[in-house]
Amino acid sequence: MNEISKKEQLYELIRANPFISQQDLAVGLRLSRSAVAGHIASLIRERRLLGRAYVLPDKRPVLCIGAANLDRKLRTIAAMQLGTSNPATAEEVYGGVARNIAENLARLNLPTALLTALGDDGAGRALRDHAETAGIDMRGSLNLADTATGTYTAILDERGELVVALADMALYDRMTPEFIDSRLPQRAAASMTVADLNLPADSVSALLDSARADNVPLILVAVSQPKMARLPADLTGLRLLILNRGELETLAGHALPTEADVRLACRAVQARGARDVIVTCGSQGVFHTRDGELAWLAAHEVDVVDVTGAGDAFSAAVCWSLYQGSQDLTLACRRGLKVAAMTLESHETVSPMLASDILDEIQDFYPTPIPPMPPLPPTYSSFEPPLFPHKD
Structure with missing residues (x-):
């Protein structure tokens, strides 16, 4: 030959x-x-x-790094009685911010890889099999024989109100800077990195160091108010931070009751080095930075079936838009709101109706005038369901 x-x-x-x-x-x-x-x-x-x-030119994936959990919801059929057995219904779904974003991206027909930590147990094997079936490359994920796969268990009463939630996610602390460095070839192969804040603070810093050195766009997605402490002070090299209003309030250290307050808080994040910020406000809509100012887009009016995963769907669609080469965050957020609405109307955490041509239909035109932002409520309800107050 x-x-x-x-x-x-x-x-x-x-x-x-x-x-x-x-x-x-x-x-x-x-x-x-x-x-x-x-x-x-x-x-x-x-x-x-x-x-x-x-790396093949047409094969550079979006690399998602962070949590892949088994989420359990247990709901009593009648009024809950403590100290005894209660008849209940049970549901298990695949969750975790990074995993949810990765599945949305795969359904949107992008090459997608996921770096996470899984235990050597039935839940870990099920999560891996489900991800690979969805088209997500799981090579490089951390497999731990001495610990269980991450779980989030919510106990609900007969009205669907959260009684208590239990999160077992300590295994993500094993995704250390050394682990991140050991996956350098896979990270260098990516067109974009999307990481959630389930990672240890030192690992988030390591990703920022890489973003400054290799210019691969890095997007960080917040997961809960307590884990905002994992966000480094120096955000130089960060392309985009996506968080909700409550998480931004935690970052700012005080309440943000007005648009002007949100604007000042976003400017403070940009002063720390982040290029752009998106702030989700649940059923109302989103803020995003644009040319030094703060833009607002209202959410779609939908008949909500299940709010689980809508925030992660929004983040995935924003990433999809940036992957296409557009740097227009208004267009990206409009696409994100569309996918979030589809997810809200679905029983599934990731809408089975997702396809890239749905987002292709949303082009770079804007309503004139843009609808005014309604007054912000004193309490905040994110895209995520009340029964999952922390997305983790």
Whole structure:
């Protein structure tokens, strides 16, 4: 077989598995390691590969980093009685902010990978199988034999009100800066990184260090008010921070009752180095930074079936819009509100109706005039359901 056909055969093997080793390529093609390296160098010069991890130009994924949980909801059938057994209904769904965003992106037809931590148990295997079936690349995730997969369990009364919630998510503390560094080839292969704040603070800092060095856009998504403490003081290199109003209040250290207050808080985040900020306000809509100011978009009016996952769907659609090359956050938020509305109308955490052509239909035009922002209520209800006050 001539050298040209050998190179083409090597290229096809890399297309099938972008993380294949040079040793495996050499064995499969009956070539020396030096010959394989020469062919790879030639493909990189031709821009058919983009360097580390043999990144193919049309295959660079969005890399999501953070939580993948098994969420359980237990609801009593009659009035709850403490200290005894209560008849109840039970539901289990796949959750976790990073996982939810990854599944939405995969359904929107983007190449998507997820770095998370899973226990060596039934829940971990089910989460992995479900993700891979959805088209999410799980290679590189941390598999822990000595701990259980993350879970979030909510106990509800007969009215659906939260009685108590239990979160077992300590395993994400094992996603240390050393783990993040060990996945450098996979991270370098990404077109964009989306991380949630279930990661340890030092790991979030490590991702920001990488974003400053390699210019791969980094988007951080908040998960709860207590975990805002994991956001580093220096946000230089951060393309976008997505959080809700309550989380922004925690970051600011005080209530934000007016639009002017939200604007000043967003400017403070930008002064710390973040390029842009999106603040979700539940059923009302979203704020976002735009040309040094603060823009407002109202949410869609929908018949809500289940609010679970709508906030993560919003974040995914924003990421999808940025992935397409548009830097217009107003367009990105309009797309996000569309996908959030679809999720609110679905029984599923990720709407099965999602497809990229739905977002293609939303182009860069804006209503004139933009509807005014209604007064902000003193209490805040996010996209996430009351029974999950912390998205985690």
